[in-house]
Amino acid sequence: MARQARPGLRMTRERGWWPAHRFLLLRRLTQASVLGLFLLGPLAGLWVVKGNLASSLTLGVLPLTDPYLLLQSLAAGHAVGLTAWVGALIVLGAYLLLGGRVYCAWVCPLNVVTDSAAWLRRRLGITHSARFSRATRYWLLAATLVLALATGSLAWEWVNPVSIVFRSLVFGLGLAWGVIVALFLFDLLVARRGWCSHLCPMGAFYSLPGHLSLLRVNAAGRARCDDCMDCYAVCPEPQVIAPALKPRGEDAGVVIRSAQCTNCARCIDVCSQDVFAFGSRFVATEPTRDRHKREIAP
Amino acid sequence: MAERKQAGEGAQGAARPAPAAPSRRRFLGRMAGTACGAALAGLGVGLYARSAAPLAPHALRPPGALAEPDFLAACVRCGLCVRDCPFDTLRLAALGDPAATPGTPYFVAREIPCEMCEPIHCVEACPTGALDPALTDIDAACMGLAVVLDQETCLAFQGLRCEVCFNVCPVQGEAITLAQRHNPRTGQHAQFVPVVHSAACTGCGKCEHACITEEAAIKVLPLALARGDLGEHYRFGLDEKARAGGSLLAPDEQHRYHLPEGVDYRLDAGGLRPRGEPAAAPYGDDPLDTLNRGLEGGDG
Numbered sequence: 001m002a003r004q005a006r007p008g009l010r011m012t013r014e015r016g017w018w019p020a021h022r023f024l025l026l027r028r029l030t031q032a033s034v035l036g037l038f039l040l041g042p043l044a045g046l047w048v049v050k051g052n053l054a055s056s057l058t059l060g061v062l063p064l065t066d067p068y069l070l071l072q073s074l075a076a077g078h079a080v081g082l083t084a085w086v087g088a089l090i091v092l093g094a095y096l097l098l099g100g101r102v103y104c105a106w107v108c109p110l111n112v113v114t115d116s117a118a119w120l121r122r123r124l125g126i127t128h129s130a131r132f133s134r135a136t137r138y139w140l141l142a143a144t145l146v147l148a149l150a151t152g153s154l155a156w157e158w159v160n161p162v163s164i165v166f167r168s169l170v171f172g173l174g175l176a177w178g179v180i181v182a183l184f185l186f187d188l189l190v191a192r193r194g195w196c197s198h199l200c201p202m203g204a205f206y207s208l209p210g211h212l213s214l215l216r217v218n219a220a221g222r223a224r225c226d227d228c229m230d231c232y233a234v235c236p237e238p239q240v241i242a243p244a245l246k247p248r249g250e251d252a253g254v255v256i257r258s259a260q261c262t263n264c265a266r267c268i269d270v271c272s273q274d275v276f277a278f279g280s281r282f283v284a285t286e287p288t289r290d291r292h293k294r295e296i297a298p
Numbered sequence: 299m300a301e302r303k304q305a306g307e308g309a310q311g312a313a314r315p316a317p318a319a320p321s322r323r324r325f326l327g328r329m330a331g332t333a334c335g336a337a338l339a340g341l342g343v344g345l346y347a348r349s350a351a352p353l354a355p356h357a358l359r360p361p362g363a364l365a366e367p368d369f370l371a372a373c374v375r376c377g378l379c380v381r382d383c384p385f386d387t388l389r390l391a392a393l394g395d396p397a398a399t400p401g402t403p404y405f406v407a408r409e410i411p412c413e414m415c416e417p418i419h420c421v422e423a424c425p426t427g428a429l430d431p432a433l434t435d436i437d438a439a440c441m442g443l444a445v446v447l448d449q450e451t452c453l454a455f456q457g458l459r460c461e462v463c464f465n466v467c468p469v470q471g472e473a474i475t476l477a478q479r480h481n482p483r484t485g486q487h488a489q490f491v492p493v494v495h496s497a498a499c500t501g502c503g504k505c506e507h508a509c510i511t512e513e514a515a516i517k518v519l520p521l522a523l524a525r526g527d528l529g530e531h532y533r534f535g536l537d538e539k540a541r542a543g544g545s546l547l548a549p550d551e552q553h554r555y556h557l558p559e560g561v562d563y564r565l566d567a568g569g570l571r572p573r574g575e576p577a578a579a580p581y582g583d584d585p586l587d588t589l590n591r592g593l594e595g596g597d598g
């Protein structure tokens with residue numbers, strides 16, 4: 001599979017920089033806002049949100065809890081308190097609507113780190129990569145839960161880089177910068193998209209509600225695809241694109257149904273042919289040519 | 299074929315219709331490899347977590363914290379207790395902090411002790427129950443146990459009237475009392491030494507914080523370290539006697555001394571006396587009696 005050094009270059013040249021990066025900027029803005037809301041308290045004394053992504057309280061009323069942490073705590077044998085249950089159900093409900101791994105692309109603080117590593121990898125032309133299965137994360141997810149069961153503690157949280165980094169950004173960095181550097185170097189030099197797309201058990205957990213989630217990217221304009229491969233080059237989980245973009249039969253669904261899709265929408269950004277769009281998972285699969293016509297002449 | 303047996307037998311079971319295709323064999327082999335890798339990583343993390351688990355002895359958990367192993371299963375490291383602590387007593391262990399598991403709350407008594415708020419803000423903030431919501435009376439908290447660790451530097455044990463720990467104790471007169479004892483150094487003075495009562499001590503750390511010596515002579519230690527345990531089988535005879543309203547064994551007998559013939563021993567009346575002589579107490583309860591007797595003697 002060809003890997004362009006600069007996917008989206010054509011889109012930038014044809015339509016300008018902003019349209020080619022709108023979702024990327026929106027995501028960075030969301031990620032920064034999430035962090036900013038948590039930092040507003042300690043830095044400015046405005047307590048909109050307290051806590052961190054593990055569990056938080058917004059405006060003194062809205063509890064939010066990471067369901068993955070709740071699951072680990074249950075596995076470790078703790079009868080989790082009611083507030084945490086309510087918070088976890090709210091979070092789970094939100095991701096059922098928005099897409100499970102929306103957490104990864106729009107919230108997780110490490111997304112910036114691994115995206116940067118992937119960007120630099122493309123620009124430096126680093127092509128070698130350790131090869132291991134993308135399913136490793138599910139094995140690790142299972143291992144973290146077995147670990148909680150076996151040790152009777154949240155053992156994974158000793159090393160979980162996702163929670164460590166966000167917590168450290170909010171409560172004081174400590175040695176967490178080392179975790180950030182290590183992950184960056186791992187993704188840059190060891191494995192392409194190694195952490196987020198192969199190993200992270202947290203991403204694996206959040207992909208589970210993604211099997212049912214409502215908001216999905218679709219390739220409704222797939223008839224216009226001119227095989228530039230930019231979407232494959234920029235996508236952190238490129239294997240999710242083909243079933244919707246290049247299906248076996250014309251009538252196959254246009255919706256990217258894979259739970260691994262993070263709804264990062266970089267494919268929408270970089271595609272100069274407007275193949276991709278956000279929609280619900282129930283976007284009807286119309287004969288592509290008709291749809292194409294209708295979109296061009298509304 | 300032997301190779302296939304190794305790779306496929308366990309996963310496929312006995313009733314496999316056709317020989318495995320090489321791709322399936324490769325798939326199973328790869329899956330087994332991935333699973334083993336994940337298991338190894340899990341083992342590594344588990345061992346690391348085990349070895350990194352102990353809480354440093356100077357680090358105390360917030361009020362209501364479950365016993366340490368349960369706490370490590372329950373605390374999701376969200377820091378809400380830290381945020382709601384009005385005195386900045388609590389802090390969240392950063393990565394690399396040797397005091398406590400990264401992300402868990404603790405405080406150091408010598409720096410900022412627990413002010414024992416009521417309502418207990420940190421407990422109310424905890425979403426998971428790692429800080430037990432059943433704790434509503436802060437006096438019932440058991441964050442640790444104060445121990446007078448160094449009697450050679452504690453001023454009270456030198457016969458000085460320090461008593462700072464006694465005076466700052468929020469459960470005053472119950473958690474720390476002053477025991478009056480003879481001062482063997484001067485021979486004629488008293489010592490008022492602090493005594494901690496484990497049933498009443500909340501482990502708030504105010505005594506350790508206030509101790510005026512360079513290094514605190516009284517320190518709050520984690521319960522697991524400081525608290526003794528008498529054992530279920532052990533009974534104090536005097537308690538049992540009081541509870542039963544009398545001796546549980548043979549009736550108490552008056553102690554008898556082996557004395558010479560015709561002599562009595564009276565502890566309250568001057569020791570050995572000829573039997574039958576009326577006991578005239580040399581010193582009664584009322585000092586005036588003594589003085590009056592002296593005057594009488596002088597007259598007679």
